[in-house]
Amino acid sequence: MxxxxxxxFRLGTGAFALxxxxxxxxxxxxxxxxSWLSIEKFGFTFWRTxxxxxxxxxxxxxxxxxxxxxxxxxxxxxxxxxxLGIAIFISExxxxxxxxxxxxxxxLLAAVPSIVYGLWGIFVMVPAVRWLExxxxxxxxxxxFFSGPPLGLGMLSAALILAIMVxxxxxxxxxxxxxxxxxxxxEAAYALGATRFEAIRAALHYGRTGIVGAIMLGFGRAxxxxxxxxxxxxxxxxxxxxxxxxxxxxxxxIANEFTEAADAxxxxxxxxxxxxxxxxxxxxxxxSRLLIWSMAPRxxxxxxxxxxxxxxxx
Amino acid sequence: MKNRIxxxxxACAATAAVSAQTLQINGAGATFPAPIYTKWFSEYNKLHGxxxxxxxxxxxxxxxxxxxxxxxxxxxSDGPMTNxxxxxxxxxxxxxxxxxxxxxxxYNIPNMKAELKFSGPVLADIYMGKITRWNDPAIAKLNAGxxxxxxxxxxxxxxxxxxxxxxxxxxxxxTSDEFKKRVGVNTSVNWxxxxxxxxxxxxxALVTQTPGSLGYVELIYALQNKIAFGSVQNMAGExxxxxxxxxxxxxxxxxxxxxxxxxxxxxxxPGKGVYPISSFTWLLLYENPxxxxxxxxxxxxxxxxxxxxxxxxxxxxxxPLPAAVVKLEMDALAKVxxx
Numbered sequence: 001m002x003x004x005x006x007x008x009f010r011l012g013t014g015a016f017a018l019x020x021x022x023x024x025x026x027x028x029x030x031x032x033x034x035s036w037l038s039i040e041k042f043g044f045t046f047w048r049t050x051x052x053x054x055x056x057x058x059x060x061x062x063x064x065x066x067x068x069x070x071x072x073x074x075x076x077x078x079x080x081x082x083x084l085g086i087a088i089f090i091s092e093x094x095x096x097x098x099x100x101x102x103x104x105x106x107x108l109l110a111a112v113p114s115i116v117y118g119l120w121g122i123f124v125m126v127p128a129v130r131w132l133e134x135x136x137x138x139x140x141x142x143x144x145f146f147s148g149p150p151l152g153l154g155m156l157s158a159a160l161i162l163a164i165m166v167x168x169x170x171x172x173x174x175x176x177x178x179x180x181x182x183x184x185x186x187e188a189a190y191a192l193g194a195t196r197f198e199a200i201r202a203a204l205h206y207g208r209t210g211i212v213g214a215i216m217l218g219f220g221r222a223x224x225x226x227x228x229x230x231x232x233x234x235x236x237x238x239x240x241x242x243x244x245x246x247x248x249x250x251x252x253x254i255a256n257e258f259t260e261a262a263d264a265x266x267x268x269x270x271x272x273x274x275x276x277x278x279x280x281x282x283x284x285x286x287x288s289r290l291l292i293w294s295m296a297p298r299x300x301x302x303x304x305x306x307x308x309x310x311x312x313x314x
Numbered sequence: 315m316k317n318r319i320x321x322x323x324x325a326c327a328a329t330a331a332v333s334a335q336t337l338q339i340n341g342a343g344a345t346f347p348a349p350i351y352t353k354w355f356s357e358y359n360k361l362h363g364x365x366x367x368x369x370x371x372x373x374x375x376x377x378x379x380x381x382x383x384x385x386x387x388x389x390x391s392d393g394p395m396t397n398x399x400x401x402x403x404x405x406x407x408x409x410x411x412x413x414x415x416x417x418x419x420x421y422n423i424p425n426m427k428a429e430l431k432f433s434g435p436v437l438a439d440i441y442m443g444k445i446t447r448w449n450d451p452a453i454a455k456l457n458a459g460x461x462x463x464x465x466x467x468x469x470x471x472x473x474x475x476x477x478x479x480x481x482x483x484x485x486x487x488x489t490s491d492e493f494k495k496r497v498g499v500n501t502s503v504n505w506x507x508x509x510x511x512x513x514x515x516x517x518x519a520l521v522t523q524t525p526g527s528l529g530y531v532e533l534i535y536a537l538q539n540k541i542a543f544g545s546v547q548n549m550a551g552e553x554x555x556x557x558x559x560x561x562x563x564x565x566x567x568x569x570x571x572x573x574x575x576x577x578x579x580x581x582x583x584p585g586k587g588v589y590p591i592s593s594f595t596w597l598l599l600y601e602n603p604x605x606x607x608x609x610x611x612x613x614x615x616x617x618x619x620x621x622x623x624x625x626x627x628x629x630x631x632x633x634p635l636p637a638a639v640v641k642l643e644m645d646a647l648a649k650v651x652x653x
Contacts, residue, residue: 054475055498122519130524151468151524153509235473235510246509252473256512259373260475260501262399267379 031275038268046272052237054257059269061276063237067247068277071155071229072222074243075162080215083167084204087174092200103175110168118231121161126152126232129160133244148244151234156243158233162225166218173217177210178203209292216288223281226251250277335364339608342370343377343390346477346532347595350413350630351390354623358615365611374477375501381407381598387608389598392477393484393501394577406601408650409576410616410643411594413624414633416533416561417481418543418591420518423448423463424525429555431456433547434489434582434590440467440528441486442493443507448526456547463526470520470529473510475502481593482530485581533561534631548590549582560589561633569638576646592633602651610652617647 032039038046042059049060090102130152140146148154181203189199204211226249234246235256250273261267348371355367372380374391381389382403394409419432436452439445445452449462472479480501487494497503511517514535521529522541533556536543545555554560567585572578582590597616603609620640627634635643 051504053504054502055500055504122516123523127523149466149468151509153520230473230512231516235512236505236508256474256510257502258475260375260477262375262378262395262501 028275028278031271031278035268035272035275037265038272041265042269042272046269047276050237050239052253054261054263054266057263057265059266059272061250061273063239064248064250064253064273065276065280066239067155067233067237068223068249068251068280070247071158071162071233071249072219074155074159075166075222076215076219078159078163079166079170079218082163083170083214083218084174084211086167086171087178088200088204090171091175091178092203093196106168106171109164110172114165114225114228117161117165118228121157121228121232125160126157129157144241145243147242148240150244151246153232153234154242154244154246155233155240158229158247158249159243161228161232162222165225165228166222169221170214170218173214174207174211177207177214180210181206209295212288212292212295216285216291219284219288220281223277223284224251226255230255250274250280336366337364337607337611338366338368339388339612340368340370340386341377341388341390342372342380342386343598344374344392344477344595345371346392346415347390347413347632350626350632353626353630354615354619357623357626358618361618362611362614365615367615373475374480375475377598381600387603387605388612390596391598392593392595393480394579394596395598403600405603408599408601408646409596410599410620410646411565411576411635411639412597412616412619413627413635414561414565414592414594415481416556416564416589416592416633417478417485417530418533418536418556419528419530419546420521420536420541420543421528422521422523422525423465426460428457428460429542430460430544431547431553432544434485437546438486438490438493441469441471441505441507442490442496443469456553465526468520468524468527469505469508470517470524470527471505471508471510472502472514472517472530473512476513477501477593477595478514478530478532479503481581481591484579484593485591488579488582533557537631546590548588549584550586550588552586554587554589556589556591558628558631558633560587561592562636564588564590564592565594565633565639566636569636569642572639572642574646576643599650601649606651606653609650613647613650613652617644620644 038059042049046059046061047065048062049058050062051058051060052063053059086102086106090099094102130150133150133152133156136146185206186199186203189202194202229249230252233249233252235248235252236246237248237253238245240247254270254273258270261270348369351369355369359366374393377389377391378395378399380386382399384404395407400407419437421430433456436445436456439452446467447464448467449464454462480499483493483497483503484499487497487499496506509520511520511529514531517529517531518535518539518541521527531541535541543556545553548554563585564580564583567583567588568578568580576594576596578594580592580594583592599612620635620643624634
């Protein structure tokens with residue numbers, strides 16, 4: 001009796017897990033089917049063409065792929081140190097009285113709708129970024145990263161707003177990871193005469209797979225973010241290294257142009273952008289999985305000396 | 315007690331009977347006329363309680379897609395359907411102009427008191443990145459006596475596909491051959507210059523924040539938000555400021571040239587007092603729809619909207635249709651099969 005119930009339970013939950021697989025497959029199939037016209041016409045050139053011209057029916061995804069990856073990587077570079085700092089402070093160093101309010105505030109940030117971030121971005125952050133850009137000294141403005149007119153709107157604003165949106169996710173998960181580090185680990189570190197900094201470094205090393213997971217979660221969110229980014233990035237499908245240049249992302253072009261696309265090829269190209277985003281997200285997630293697996297502590301691994309753990313923590 | 319239950323049941327049955335008679339008609343399309351359509355449909359519902367219209371402002375492209383696939387009874391679009399789109403539809407689709415709108419150039423030049431004057435070729439050159447400074451001789455020529463700054467022009471356009479962009483580039487293409495060749499006409503285009511703002515509000519926010527910028531928004535949006543806008547030279551060579559009146563004048567000028575299917579662009583219309591960046595917005599109906607009850611109700615509604623309904627235009631900032639166009643449309647409405 002109990003055994004059959006067990007079996008039924010396993011079957012039931014297994015069916016739910018299967019739903020997940022089916023949904024992902026269904027999304028993939030529908031994306032391919034609806035973008036078939038564009039896939040047939042452009043083939044792989046779609047991935048490396050720089051033109052997006054709805055009038056003449058020429059479409060390429062490269063500027064959008066570039067904009068999406070560039071803005072997400074920049075956002076990650078800004079957000080990760082801040083998010084880890086917040087997580088470490090809250091879980092390790094914070095006075096107990098401050099802990100709950102800080103946790104509450106990070107969670108509040110995560111709950112703000114992205115359109116609100118976008119509006120705040122366009123009315124508050126963009127003018128501030130413009131001021132920052134105009135106040136940079138001329139020799140700096142000669143660098144390829146800071147070339148072009150200082151519009152305020154552009155890659156820098158997009159990366160900043162993405163970073164702000166990513167921070168609560170990365171820091172909450174990192175905090176949970178640090179909380180899960182066994183007390184014995186810390187006690188052992190202190191017992192060996194470690195300073196507080198060294199003990200925290202050991203804890204970070206212990207939880208490194210979880211922390212990488214937290215960072216990748218933020219990356220996934222940055223890749224798919226739409227409204228806030230489209231409001232501040234300038235929406236110009238041109239590839240540029242410059243942080244000042246207005247650029248475009250995949251999610252943004254879909255959101256902007258889908259409602260008015262009446263032509264079948266145009267619609268197909270937009271859906272293919274969705275497919276490209278889907279594939280890239282898949283690749284990024286697989287890579288992060290591989291990274292986590294390669295870092296996972298092997299059975300019997302012992303506490304490594306701080307010299308080795310420093311790299312993982314950085 | 316029993317009686318009360320009986321009464322309640324009867325009441326339920328009665329409401330069910332009433333709602334069975336209510337005719338619900340679904341439509342979808344352009345966002346630009348959505349405020350006046352919503353007003354019309356609710357006012358009409360007050361007069362004819364049994365007709366309920368459910369209009370979803372999902373964009374002109376979406377409206378065309380939905381009516382082509384017959385998921386809605388009527389569509390709405392800011393740009394007329396192309397021949398390809400019409401042949402793709404399972405039946406003959408008719409266009410009915412409902413109201414008029416206009417697009418205006420908005421700019422931000424610090425300490426500029428004078429109202430700037432523009433022309434089609436100058437705007438086209440600015441949007442192609444050929445004119446890059448405010449004190450360019452071409453702009454100075456139109457604005458004699460105005461001290462123009464030597465600053466760069468930041469060009470702002472719509473990032474999202476929109477009927478507003480369609481009207482704007484349609485006008486620029488008519489006045490500049492080079493613009494027509496390089497950019498062309500669509501709800502979104504491959505802009506040679508500038509940054510994109512999302513929606514009228516996005517463009518307006520960028521223009522008001524960025525000194526030296528130039529953008530374009532719907533007339534209604536500029537009026538409601540009290541944004542300064544420039545005048546534009548029309549075909550007759552006059553500088554005309556957009557207003558409900560000058561837009562209706564443009565439509566009246568076009569009425570004489572109206573094709574039988576109403577698919578007409580009235581940008582750069584000839585005549586005196588015409589604001590050149592004006593356009594109709596259209597309602598799309600099948601000539602021979604399957605559901606004749608809905609068809610009858612819809613035709614009655616459109617007749618009402620084109621006559622009595624036009625009085626709601628001015629309050630919402632739309633330009634009403636000229637009488638000549640309404641007359642032509644009444645004749646065309648008679649062609650829609652209602653039985």
